[in-house]
Amino acid sequence: MSEQTAAAEAAKKPKRPIAKSLQMCNDTLAKLYADTNAAKARGEKIGWSTSIFPQEIAESMGLCVVYPENHSAGISARKQSEEFLQHAEGPLEYNNDICAYAKVNLGYMDILEVPGNNMPLPDFVLVANNICNQVTKWFGNIAKVNNVPMFMLDTVFNYDTEVTESRVKFMRAQLDALIKNLSAYTGKKFDEDKFKEVMDISIRNCELWIEANERLAHTPSPLSGFDLFNYMACMVCFRGKKETTAILEQLILEIDEHIKNGTSTYSGEQNYRIYWDGIACWPHLSHNLRTMRKYGMNVVATAYVRAWALDYKSGDLDGMAEAYSTTAGNNMPLETQVQRRSDALIKFKCDGMLYHMNRSCKVMDCMQYEVQRRVEEKTGVPFTSFDGDQSDYRNYSEAQFETRLEAFAEMMKVRKEGMRNG
Template identity: 30%
Template sequence: MSRLGHLLGYRLAGRPLLRLQRRRDERRLDSLRSGPDRPLEPPLRSIARMKEMMSGHYLEGRHASGVRPVAWVTSGASTEILLTLGFFVIYPENHAALCGARRRAQHLCEVAEDAGYSRDICSYARTDLGALLSGETPVGRLPRPDLLLCCTNICQTVLYWYRVLADHFGCPLVLVDTPFQYGPQPQPHEVAYVRRQLEEIVPVAERVAGRPFSEQEFTAIVARAKEASETWLEILERARHRPSPLTAFDAFTHLGPIVDLRGEQATTDYYRGLLAEIDRRIAAGIGAVREERYRVLWDNLPIWYRIGPLSQWLAARGVNVVASTYAHAWGELAPLMDPLHPFESMARVYLHPILNRSAGQKLEAMRGMVDDFSADGVILHSDRSCKPYSLGQIDQRDGLVNQTGVPALLLEADHNDPRSFSEEQAASRLEAFVEMLGG
């Protein structure tokens, strides 16, 4: 039945329908015109294809159980190993963000809280646990995992979160522990430690998948992941242009495939198409914000449930949030990926995310981005849910103000739980910040 469902629901009916939907979306996007009353350019046309890809991914997820081995993984986990074995991969964090963007997260958080999960726990975890407990999700249904893969390079919450999932689903949990990085380069023993853990994923994943691991296939997937990550980085770097052809809010929206589908050929193709579209904007002198007067760097996760209004509000004041440490996290690791030494290089990659590095290194990275993107100011989203990202922000903010001379604002919110966001307080701070930029 599951194979038939996969064939009918996904391959024969679902995908063609999504293709039709994409064409309809493209026609609608083509009909949109920029105008003096619109502070933002119409969305990039590629968004229609991105929607098709992500909807297709979650649609396949509905029918994946019993057809493909299913793994649930953290955003900083080595998905390339799993793709080599044909796993269908779900990122609960990405699913939670999707719930946040569709304003479904608060309800799901409340379901988790009713079950006893503290409101102080990350709102991604609460959103997903709420979806698990209630069976409610905007994507219809998530496939039950056969394997859980958790990497501690983004936070410690995932450790407990995935233990809860392992207990709930009764499936194997593989943990990859990545020592926190205080210096600019990992120590050789740290790389060896992570490399061995990555290698140890293989026999467990082979057992679950019921097929042998192919080094050759792994190399090819790492090569594709590298190419997609490089292209993603190139896209983000295009925001150095004045006016910038994209905003960080665009980057947040187009982030889905590089997180969820990294290593697949379609992802690499998609980002090449997006890059070409952005280059056409540059050639035509089109900026994402009609009148870009100020350029701003964003730190931390997006406020998913406010992306649209916030980007409109800022654009109406001539502010373009041109870059973010968050979207860069999936691009800046590309140079470390080496298909010829896949395990060794992936150990380095998974040690190196910004969240696994010290507060001083993050400040260094942000200072570099202020220069690279000619930022006039920085907004640091102090994210109640993401403690590792937010810890150190007060000092980082002071460091940026003192070392770069640009104003920096600490904006208190939460990436997924709107109850930790006060519209009025945020507005008054943002308004004062824009005045400091000179507006």
């Protein structure tokens, strides 16, 4: 289907009313950007942070922090990335090869204007390299160009399945230093009680996030799996805020209502339950969705479920350090990555696994082929993959996605029939 025909089709359909929980989420995000801009205007120091950084610290100090990954994803999903990609690769001389979230962000940092949410320049950056090493370079450049400090939690890659004691000690020391240095730099007081309160809220929010995601194990799934992508700001941008508790509780109510009524936000038959592996292909979400829908494929599981499974007890900084080291699959060895995916395939009763070979994310890509083979061997669940990008719309081919999904549907059909026939 051409882009124009699809757009015309979409225009004919009445728009689904926006769910209350999603409206709450969008409002909270808009408020976060507005508050950050206001804080900057007041002369307060504001920060830019990576997505799985211990936000509990800055949140408890009352600092305003925004998240370039979320910002770049939004720009890309709204198809506004062209200007920033061109600016980063042109005048700023960044290589086409680097992460496209970074390209969009570094381009934005120089232009500072986009329709939608805008971020002011940072006075400090917060970096945890659990998601990749590339963020160390990306945020290092932000810090260097703006001449601002970088506060880092180095989560040191776990090449074995266990987090060693030496790692926990090192990360704990970094957390202690981070608290001290961030407080000294921003002039914001660190309060133990407030910190514990934010930890409590964060733990609760992570539990709710998992709970909402796990509701999709229900058959048929009460949600179109891509819907949950719209709530990611809850985890990325305001994981430590009470507003998130309210949003996720509301979302769970809405999901339960669907389960009770046997309805779903996914329109049409759900023939195949899919695990989406990797970051969303933000610039082409609608094409992904349309193509999947053609075959009745619904995404019921993603790695995002596990990405913020921050399992620590309130007040336990050692546990918190360990949690930030293990929660992102990218910081874990092959064995763990295979196990987590295999467990999810079973839990969510998936018929297939769709791997996003994301041109932006080498840490996900360079182990992916072996992960694919092992997960299939372990579970028998068929898979396919497609070439895409989390933010650079140029690294995607509609034709390839369509062809791959056609064959994928056939594979799943054959397997399902085989299973039915014993």
